[in-house]
Amino acid sequence: MEMVILILKIYLIFTICVLLIYTIRHYFFTMHRLYSEQRVYYQDIIDSEFKKISILIPMHNEEKVAGQILDLLVSNTFPYHNVEEPPQKILDLLIAADYPHDKMEIIPINDYSSDKTRRILDDYATKYPFIKPVHRYSGERGKPAALNDGLKRATGEIIIVFDADYLPPKGILKDIAVSFNDPEVGAVMGRVVPVNTKTNMLTRLLDLERTGGYQVDQQARYNLQLIPQYGGTVGGFRREVVEAIGCFDTKLLAEDTDLTFRLLLCGWKVIYANRAECYEEAPETWSTRARQIRRWSRGHNQVLFRYLGPLLESSHLTRYEKLDGVLLLFIYSIPLIMVLAICDSLALFFLGEMQIVAGLLPFLFVGAYNTFGNFAPFYQIGIASLLDGATNRILLLPMLLFNYFFNTFYITIGFFEAIVDTFTGRHTKWSKTKRFRNENSEAPQHIKDLRRSNGMSNSRGNHVSNRSSDPNGTGNKTRLE
Amino acid sequence: MLIVLTALFLIALFALPFLPGIVEWIRKRDAEPLFIPMEYIRNPRYFGNSFRRILKDANADSESSPGIRTLTLSKEEKVEITRSVHFGENLAIDHLVYTRGDLTSDGHVFFNKELYVTGNVAIGCYNVIQAIAGDGDITLAEGTKCRRWLDAEGTIRTGRNCRLGMSVSSGDKIFLGKNCLFHRLFGMPIVTGREKTVAAHTAPAPSLPQKLLSNGLTFKPLKDRAIPPGAVVNENVVFLNDVEVGAGARLKGSIKSHGTLTIKEDVVVEGNIFSDGDIIIGRNAAVYGHVFSQMTVRIAGQSAISCSNKIKTVVGKKAVFLEPDVTIYGFLATEGEGKTIEQESCG
Structure with a gap:
């Protein structure tokens, strides 16, 4: 019994240490983002030479959103083959076009769709020769397998990936592609911003989570030259490099985290582009969010089990990168550690062994942790919102407590699934996040205006080809961040 | 009763931190997604082009006779329409100037508003200018201070000790004198020191195949x-x-x-x-x-x-x-x- 109590006490102390480390990490990143010098991204580079890019968009039953992302990407290119446009207008369009279409190809990957996705993609392909859909109705299913098939078709030097529900703004292709002028960059990650923020409480809380994750966490890691994470969408990588390391592992659910660590272990850098912002659709129901976070946890922990050892042994990484990498790998294990610690402390309490250390110092420590430690993630999100110029949404911060318990539950389930995956080698099944967009979806006013002025489809790809583009742009936001 | 009151008090204490959030959730005062400029394209000549467009939208180019007009730009502004014009020493110009022709100035002139000039611009020593959009060349004499930006379709030349604001952009060349301060420059090319004939530089043919090295890196x-x-x-x-x-x-x-x-x-x-x-x-x-x-x-x-x-x-x-x-x-x-x-x- 004494041995059991000793183990319980040691585990409790271990948990306190882990929590302390992550608390320090939260505060360090937040303070660094707030007060330290920011490392500039490459968005200020202007180049008359464009790298050839291939844009991969995995799609499974995406009829609600397929037309919108293609419309937005097509509007970044020139020409439209619209012979009725006067020459001056065509010149304006050429100036306004962000990426020349002879230097890009769009590869939507239809992965076993049973809705109208196939028809929509084929419609676009007939109108735009640089849209080259891949239809998959055999072989493995899921995003990694779809991306692998897309890579086989791709001819671009740089691969840029979007999920089908994303709404890429005009400058984003250039902003992502430009980073590959740096010879050391293997992958780049942009920033994801939920578009359906005001739908319900869940989307508002997810918006806060995303803000904290990108505006502070990713940017601080980029500033500190640690390990910004490639997130699998709104990002790019070098095609030949990924082909050389064997493309995507179809057994893993977090192909993005897997790629991050494989690139790092090969000596490449992953960087973060806070300027490359793109709207996404956040899950609108708790059940969809549960499946998403469970899949992330399962995939991330698969990566943890696979790369923890190689990460520590790598000769390509600095000791700080290794430390950050370890903390990043364990991020989806913390909820389980916490759950076990709660059980542990309950057991010790009922065994009458809760008093591990006594005295004023531990009392002050517990008080300090209650005051500062528990609020570290909330503080990070609050500061991130502040940096984004948000105002009243910061009042929602206490509500994240409910998200915390919700995430803890599903992340823990995902952790156990990853353990089973690792020991049994079973094949994982990709679970696509449900889309909610429809004709009645609320969108920011400036996107509605854009859709109206460009004659874009609202949801089902009923696009109008006679769209116009604002030849004057919207402003010179050339900024060094 | 006491138990009920105590329970209500505890519930209130629990709910209190969430109350502002609930109010925000209901009122949706800050519920819009973060703004992303969907049409934004980086343009190093944005300031000049944008200013020209604003003037065009305000029909400034249709004002044929010289004089001071009030035009609605981003707000109501006084605009002096001139033909080729010269501003004498120590003047302070507090309105926009739209010049059809050339614009020149003597020393120590303060242009506190933007200038648009269809011809060439020659600014005298130690002038202070807000911004200039010129369809011809722009020349700044020694010690000129630009508060915001300069944009020319033609060549921009600056003397010594000029302060060039946030942005200097040209559809042609920029020649910068010594001890000039700047933040952003765009020109084909930008040349420092004395003005000279710029010989055409051509790039060598790319000679490096971007093949992977043995360890998988390029x-x-x-x-x-x-x-x-x-x-x-x-x-x-x-x-x-x-x-x-x-x-x-x-x-x-x-x-x-x-x-x-x-x-x-x-x-x-x-x-x-x-x-x-x-x-x-x-x-x-x-x-x-x-x-x-x-x-x-x-x-x-x-x-x-x-x-x-x-x-x-x-x-x-x-x-x-x-x-x-x-x-x-x-x-x-x-x-x-x-x-x-x-x-x-x-x-």
């Missing part, structure tokens, strides 16, 4: 601190320390340093130069790609960045210092201090 990570003088490097290289590229070396790929990167005289770099530290480019060097530093860039005389048919970029986050006789084709930007310096201290 670059070679090196812990060395130098590339020997006269060496030819046939691959992209990344140095993990400070590095010095010896005189006369030729790099056929790109180079990156995690520390300070010093390029000695007569070096040719066919690719890009990136550094986490300072970049110091010596005399008579030629770089055909971008120059990007998280710290400071210093470029010595007779060096050229990019070539006449390509736009490339020089970024020095903290500062960019250019000696006389530097030629840059394209864009230059710094968050900190940009300056044309007199001393020849680089390389």
Whole structure:
């Protein structure tokens, strides 16, 4: 019994240490983002030479959103083959076009769709020769397998990936592609911003989570030259490099985290582009969010089990990168550690062994942790919102407590699934996040205006080809961040 | 009763922290998604083009007779419509000026509002100007201070000791005098020091195949601190320390340093130069790609960045210092201090 109590006490102390480390990490990143010098991204580079890019968009039953992302990407290119446009207008369009279409190809990957996705993609392909859909109705299913098939078709030097529900703004292709002028960059990650923020409480809380994750966490890691994470969408990588390391592992659910660590272990850098912002659709129901976070946890922990050892042994990484990498790998294990610690402390309490250390110092420590430690993630999100110029949404911060318990539950389930995956080698099944967009979806006013002025489809790809583009742009936001 | 009251009190205590959030959830005062400019395109000549468009939208070009008009631009503004005009010494002009023809000024004139000139502009010594959009050439005499921006379809020439505001852009060339301060420049090319005939620079044909090396990288990570003088490097290289590229070396790929990167005289770099530290480019060097530093860039005389048919970029986050006789084709930007310096201290 004494041995059991000793183990319980040691585990409790271990948990306190882990929590302390992550608390320090939260505060360090937040303070660094707030007060330290920011490392500039490459968005200020202007180049008359464009790298050839291939844009991969995995799609499974995406009829609600397929037309919108293609419309937005097509509007970044020139020409439209619209012979009725006067020459001056065509010149304006050429100036306004962000990426020349002879230097890009769009590869939507239809992965076993049973809705109208196939028809929509084929419609676009007939109108735009640089849209080259891949239809998959055999072989493995899921995003990694779809991306692998897309890579086989791709001819671009740089691969840029979007999920089908994303709404890429005009400058984003250039902003992502430009980073590959740096010879050391293997992958780049942009920033994801939920578009359906005001739908319900869940989307508002997810918006806060995303803000904290990108505006502070990713940017601080980029500033500190640690390990910004490639997130699998709104990002790019070098095609030949990924082909050389064997493309995507179809057994893993977090192909993005897997790629991050494989690139790092090969000596490449992953960087973060806070300027490359793109709207996404956040899950609108708790059940969809549960499946998403469970899949992330399962995939991330698969990566943890696979790369923890190689990460520590790598000769390509600095000791700080290794430390950050370890903390990043364990991020989806913390909820389980916490759950076990709660059980542990309950057991010790009922065994009458809760008093591990006594005295004023531990009392002050517990008080300090209650005051500062528990609020570290909330503080990070609050500061991130502040940096984004948000105002009243910061009042929602206490509500994240409910998200915390919700995430803890599903992340823990995902952790156990990853353990089973690792020991049994079973094949994982990709679970696509449900889309909610429809004709009645609320969108920011400036996107509605854009859709109206460009004659874009609202949801089902009923696009109008006679769209116009604002030849004057919207402003010179050339900024060094 | 007491139990009920106590329970209600505890519930209230529990709910209190959530109350402002619930109010925000219901009222949705800050519920819109974060703003992303969906149509934004980077344009180094944005200020000038935008100003011209605003004037055009206000039908300023249809005002034929000289005089002061009130036009609605972004707000109501007084605009003086003139033909070719000259402003005498020590004047203070507090309205916009729209000149059909040339505009000239004597010393110490204060232009407190923007100028649009269809012809050439010649600004006298120690003027203070808000901004100029010119369809011809713009010439600034010594000591002129620009508060915001300059944009010309033709050539921009500046004298010594000018302060050039946030942005100077030209559809043609920019010639910068000594001791000028700037933040952003765009010209084809930008030349420092005395005005000269700019010989066309052409880039060498790309000679570096971007094949993967044996370890899967397209670059070679090196812990060395130098590339020997006269060496030819046939691959992209990344140095993990400070590095010095010896005189006369030729790099056929790109180079990156995690520390300070010093390029000695007569070096040719066919690719890009990136550094986490300072970049110091010596005399008579030629770089055909971008120059990007998280710290400071210093470029010595007779060096050229990019070539006449390509736009490339020089970024020095903290500062960019250019000696006389530097030629840059394209864009230059710094968050900190940009300056044309007199001393020849680089390389």
